[in-house]
Each structure stands twice: as structure tokens, then as C-alpha cells.
Amino acid sequence: MRHRFHSMCPYFAMFPESFAESWIEELTQPGDLVLDPFSGRGTAPFQALLMGRAAVGGDINPVAYVLTRAKLRSPSLRQLLARIDELEEKSRVAVRQRESIDGDQGENRDFFELAFAPRTLVQLCYLRKELQWSSDDLDAMVAAVTVGCLHGEVNATANYLSNQMPRTISTKPNYSVKFWRERGLIPPDRDVFEVIRNRAKYRYESNRPLRRGQAWLCDMRELPRKVGSKRAQLLITSPPYLDTTSFEEDQWLRGWFLGGAAMPTRGVYSRDDRHYTRDKYWSMIADLWRVAGQLVVPGGSVVIRIAGRGMSEDELCRGLLGTSVCSQRNVKLVSSGVSEIVRRQTDAFRPGSLGLRTEVDCQFKMY
Ligand SMILES: C[S@@+](CC[C@H](N)C(=O)[O-])C[C@H]1O[C@@H](n2cnc3c(N)ncnc32)[C@H](O)[C@@H]1O
Incomplete structure (x- = not known):
């Protein structure tokens, strides 16, 4: 397999x-x-x-790095699920205490509000701020699983987090907003933690390599x-x-989740x-x-x-x-x-x- x-x-x-x-x-x-x-x-x-x-x-x-790191240094499923539970609990507290969960959407709010349902966006913004994917193997895997389902087709089985988008590249904000408005498409109400927990279990049906x-x-x-x-x-x-x-431009929404700009960029990461x-x-x-x-x-x-x-x-x-x-x-x-x-x-x-x-x-x- x-x-x-x-x-x-x-x-x-x-x-x-x-x-x-x-x-x-x-x-x-x-x-x-x-x-x-x-x-x-x-x-x-x-x-x-x-x-x-x-x-x-x-x-x-960074998108390539997080995927490579997660695959080369994968934690056990038990550790991964425990970290997802911990993040879920902490995000509830953060939201209750009205800590900043702003994801720096800047002038691109229209896009983000049509791309993700309100609770999905709040959870994503929380993870965006919290995950230490560049220094921690466990968080790199949480980030990798999340970027893998950040956007994609909307249908009953797919469980992507966004409004209708390709799974491959992130479409440009203006194009996406026009596309969603013209068709009256609204984003699905997804619980990020539930989606990534299920995805993690699916991925780990293959045994992870123990060598790092x-x-x-x-x-x-x-x-x-x-x-x-x-x-x-x-x-x-x-x-x-x-x-x-342009890898940076074509992956801009995944790049945003990893702390990048809230709009497509070229030549910022890839010097x-x-x-x-x-x-x-x-x-x-x-x-x-x-x-x-x-x-x-x-x-x-x-x-x-x-x-x-x-x-x-x-x-x-x-x-x-x-x-x-x-x-x-x-x-x-x-x-x-x-x-x-x-x-x-x-x-x-x-x-x-x-x-x-x-x-x-x-x-x-x-x-
Ligand atoms: C054709 S893709 C590689 C795809 C890869 N073989 C795979 O299976 O996914 C080229 C990659 O080179 C990276 N890249 C471009 N310039 C680079 C540089 N100067 N140093 C390191 N990586 C770079 C891009 O970010 C991109 O991920």
C-alpha cells in the first residue's frame, strides 16, 4: 500500500x-x-x-519545509493526538478570555470571511499563532496535517476547511471572492481540531518510519x-x-497559515x-x-x-x-x-x- x-x-x-x-x-x-x-x-x-x-x-x-520535516521526524500518533487535544483545550480558553486571535488578515478580510466559517477561522488563527513548527517536531506534524486540508473541494466526504477551492494551489483573493459571491457559496462550518484528528488517524494507518x-x-x-x-x-x-x-504565490494561503502575509507574495521567502x-x-x-x-x-x-x-x-x-x-x-x-x-x-x-x-x-x- x-x-x-x-x-x-x-x-x-x-x-x-x-x-x-x-x-x-x-x-x-x-x-x-x-x-x-x-x-x-x-x-x-x-x-x-x-x-x-x-x-x-x-x-x-516554509510549506515545503513543514511537510518535509513532518515526514522525516514524525511523532507517534499518541503524542500527536495528545497535542491536538491540548491545543483544542487551550484555544477554548483563549477564545473565552478574548485573547488576541487575530490572524493578521489585514486588508484581506473579505477573502478570509468568505474562505472560512467564523469558528474555523478563529481556530486557524489560534493555531497559526501557537504552533512552533520551525522548532518542534510535534508541532511541525500538526501544521503539516492542517496545511494538507486547509483548502479544497467542498463535499460531504472531503472535509477540507475552506469554501470551494482547489486542493492544489491557493487561488488569488479577488478571483476567489468573486467566484464565491457569484455562486452564493458559503464556507462549511468545520471544527479544525476534529478534522485534523481524523486526518491524523488516517495518515497513521501506515506505520511511521522509526529512523529520523x-x-x-x-x-x-x-x-x-x-x-x-x-x-x-x-x-x-x-x-x-x-x-x-512561483511556489510562494501559488501556496500563499498555506504560507499565511505558517505565519506569512495575508495575501499572495513573490520573492519574500524565496530570496x-x-x-x-x-x-x-x-x-x-x-x-x-x-x-x-x-x-x-x-x-x-x-x-x-x-x-x-x-x-x-x-x-x-x-x-x-x-x-x-x-x-x-x-x-x-x-x-x-x-x-x-x-x-x-x-x-x-x-x-x-x-x-x-x-x-x-x-x-x-x-x-
Ligand atoms: C520542483 S519543486 C520540488 C518538488 C519536489 N520534488 C516534490 O516532490 O515535492 C522545487 C522546489 O525548490 C524550492 N526552491 C526554489 N529555490 C530554492 C533555493 N534557492 N533553495 C532551496 N529551495 C528552493 C521551491 O520552494 C520548491 O519547493
Whole structure:
């Protein structure tokens, strides 16, 4: 059975776990370290843990970090449910005592009042202020389970917390408000604590791995310093695709829940915004090779899934190989292949609007 942590929350351009699984199986042994410096929702490092490898994931986006951390450092279900009970009790007291439960909705109140029922919003604002997801494994899991159901389709079984929205990206405030008003849609009255308790029980029907990995909220250029003396047998990753999305903007509502701005932003968390023009794009990939040069063992492997608007397989492979000199290591391209983008990945986020049909997978050896 597919491990239920994998689908905790969708993420743009996420790997299917089978992609990570087959490379990890082929290129590593139990105990080896697997590293993903653009970890997104954490699929590659989490799959590595499941397969008895050591795992490190890093990402600059708090949503990605919280998902990666929760999967790599999961608490027991008993601890998780006890923490949810404790938060529920404390939130009741906070509301009774009229402590500040304002979630900094700023000028975006219209959106928030139509997005969430009053009690749901109060509970979310409480959790937003209370959860110590960046320093506490237990709170990272509570936050991850909550962002996974923060928005989605409204129907009897789904139990998402918001008014009608896609589960994938957070739609823009003005568009959403117009959409809800025109259709007379009102948000469902959900008890956040009940929803996340049920979701947690569902996720934990798969046994959590007892081995723990390491997650970092950082620019990939900082990883060598964070990782220290450990070296990876396999670096497996997919960098942001050229001119395709802004992870920060597309995940803005999840970002708000994690303490971010109450409206879509670009370039606030991701100080590395080099994926909109070719020149900058390849300088970002050159930095990825510098990181690989420092962190991959001699004889180790690098697997990169990459794509870009208007970029051919040839351009992508040549670009990757050309920039690999920045690793200051001898790098050999072992194989490359093209895969069709399947609906459940990028297309599911912006149906029909991307023009991105293929992804390229390249496998390298580093000496
Ligand atoms: C294509 S996604 C990775 C998806 C991932 N493979 C998964 O399965 O979910 C690229 C990721 O790179 C992150 N990112 C962009 N620039 C970064 C940087 N300079 N350092 C670290 N992460 C970065 C984005 O936040 C995004 O999560």
C-alpha cells in the first residue's frame, strides 16, 4: 500500500514516489545518505527513510519545509493526538478570555470571511499563532496535517476547511471572492481540531518510519554548511522549472497559515528567484552543482528531474552537463530520458495553461 504520509499535501511539480523509489533502489544501499536540496513536499527523502537510508531534505519555502520535516521526524500518533487535544483545550480558553486571535488578515478580510466559517477561522488563527513548527517536531506534524486540508473541494466526504477551492494551489483573493459571491457559496462550518484528528488517524494507518531524517528551511546554497561532514551517495532532486510557477504565490494561503502575509507574495521567502529567465536559471543550476560538488561522495550519483517552458530535452541535458563544471568534479552523464507530464502532477495545478508537456530525467555520476 502507498504510504499515507506521501499524500499529506499536494505540491507543484511533485515527484511521484515511484520515481524516487526506483532511483534509490538502483543507486544506494541501506544506510547510505540520500539528499534533496529542493525537497518540496519531501517525497524523495521520506521514501529514502522508508527504504532504510539516511535522509536530508532542504527547501526555501516554509510549506515545503513543514511537510518535509513532518515526514522525516514524525511523532507517534499518541503524542500527536495528545497535542491536538491540548491545543483544542487551550484555544477554548483563549477564545473565552478574548485573547488576541487575530490572524493578521489585514486588508484581506473579505477573502478570509468568505474562505472560512467564523469558528474555523478563529481556530486557524489560534493555531497559526501557537504552533512552533520551525522548532518542534510535534508541532511541525500538526501544521503539516492542517496545511494538507486547509483548502479544497467542498463535499460531504472531503472535509477540507475552506469554501470551494482547489486542493492544489491557493487561488488569488479577488478571483476567489468573486467566484464565491457569484455562486452564493458559503464556507462549511468545520471544527479544525476534529478534522485534523481524523486526518491524523488516517495518515497513521501506515506505520511511521522509526529512523529520523533531517530537514532544513534554507536556500540550497546554505546546505553544505548545515549538513557538515556527512556525504550523500545520491542527490536526487527537481529544481524549480524555468518560467513555470512561483511556489510562494501559488501556496500563499498555506504560507499565511505558517505565519506569512495575508495575501499572495513573490520573492519574500524565496530570496532566490532565479527561475524566470534562462541566464539566471542556469546560474541557479550552477549553484546546485557547487552544492553537489561538496556533498556527494566520489562515485556517488546525481539524479535531476527538470523542465522549462520552451526548453527542449537537448537544451536541458546540455545545460545540465555544461553547468556541471561548477561542481569542480569530474561529472559523467549516465542516462537521460523524457517523460510525459501526467495529469496528477503539474497539469493538475493549472489545467491547460502551462504548455509544459515533458520533463527530462538525467542521471550523472560524480568522481
Ligand atoms: C520542483 S519543486 C520540488 C518538488 C519536489 N520534488 C516534490 O516532490 O515535492 C522545487 C522546489 O525548490 C524550492 N526552491 C526554489 N529555490 C530554492 C533555493 N534557492 N533553495 C532551496 N529551495 C528552493 C521551491 O520552494 C520548491 O519547493
